[in-house]
Amino acid sequence: MERLKSNIRIIKQKRPINNSPNNINNYLKLIKGGDKVKKIILVFTLLFIVGVCFSAFAADAKYVGVTKCKMCNSTSKSGAQYKIWGKGSHANAFKTLASDAAKKTAAKAGVKGDPQKAAECLACHTTAYDPTTGKKRGDTASTLTMEEGVSCESCHGPGSVYKSKKNMKDHKLYLKTGGIMPNKELCVKCHNPKSPTYKAFDYEKRKKEIAHPTPKK
Ligand code: HEC
Ligand code: HEC
Ligand code: HEC
Numbered sequence: 001m002e003r004l005k006s007n008i009r010i011i012k013q014k015r016p017i018n019n020s021p022n023n024i025n026n027y028l029k030l031i032k033g034g035d036k037v038k039k040i041i042l043v044f045t046l047l048f049i050v051g052v053c054f055s056a057f058a059a060d061a062k063y064v065g066v067t068k069c070k071m072c073n074s075t076s077k078s079g080a081q082y083k084i085w086g087k088g089s090h091a092n093a094f095k096t097l098a099s100d101a102a103k104k105t106a107a108k109a110g111v112k113g114d115p116q117k118a119a120e121c122l123a124c125h126t127t128a129y130d131p132t133t134g135k136k137r138g139d140t141a142s143t144l145t146m147e148e149g150v151s152c153e154s155c156h157g158p159g160s161v162y163k164s165k166k167n168m169k170d171h172k173l174y175l176k177t178g179g180i181m182p183n184k185e186l187c188v189k190c191h192n193p194k195s196p197t198y199k200a201f202d203y204e205k206r207k208k209e210i211a212h213p214t215p216k217k
Helices: 002-014 024-060 066-070 081-087 090-096 100-108 119-125 152-156 165-169 171-176 203-209
Strands: none
Touching (some): 066 081, 165 171
């Protein structure tokens, strides 16, 4: 009854003219309707809060650079991902742009100046650039270098949030905090005909060439 009264008070304040206080049925209808509206507002508020939390997560994640990944992915027990990556060509992708071959490729592609300074080349040759936009990333920490080339975070996503021990130990948490398990769609952001040296990309075959699994326990 107290609740009904307070609801009536609210409605009175909101709609002082249209509703005669004598007609209680009218009020009951309004309260029912009001509750529905309240429910809808509540649901939307909750959705909004959840949305804000998630976007805050994503916004907080920054590219931290390979020296941070190295700390936990160097031992053979972990699978020595850092060593395996370091021996592959992704780790040299930025250095490649200093070669004579790169200069020739750039000239052919109509790109002027030093390829190591050209966004047209850097787009796919270093983690510091986003291959989708072709621009330097905004969400980077000072520990990310151009020299590390196509490093862990190019494929696994920005690591500042998922890199903690707690998140790395639990695969679900890793995924929740922005960690990516790469797939073909990710590779072809760079392995596509926009590359001036494009070679047909067979995902299953190329994936084996860069494999760096965690040893099975
Ligand atoms: C950010 C861009 C980028 C992404 C994403 C990327 N690559 Fe690459 N990849 C490169 C570049 C650039 C090179 C050449 C590096 C060099 O020679 O200096 C390369 C080279 C390679 C090579 C060496 C063989 C060759 O033809 O030179 C393999 C294998 C490869 N990538 C596989 C993959 C796979 C598999 C994925 C997805 C899981 C992937 N790459 C994702 C940019 C990328
Ligand atoms: C769309 C992504 C992309 C862009 C843009 C790009 N590259 Fe590459 N680059 C690659 C990939 C991927 C490879 C690995 C070989 C392949 O499959 O194309 C590569 C390989 C190379 C190689 C190694 C030679 C070889 O055949 O493997 C050189 C040199 C090179 N790129 C120079 C450049 C230069 C110079 C530019 C700018 C004019 C440039 N790249 C722009 C993705 C790109
Ligand atoms: C060119 C893309 C690429 C780069 C660069 C890369 N990875 Fe990966 N990584 C992959 C792919 C593809 C897989 C396998 C995904 C699958 O099995 O579905 C993988 C899997 C992994 C796994 C999980 C292995 C397992 O068996 O569960 C770890 C850990 C890992 N990478 C760490 C690293 C670290 C650390 C670096 C940098 C030193 C790195 N990766 C660089 C593409 C990449």
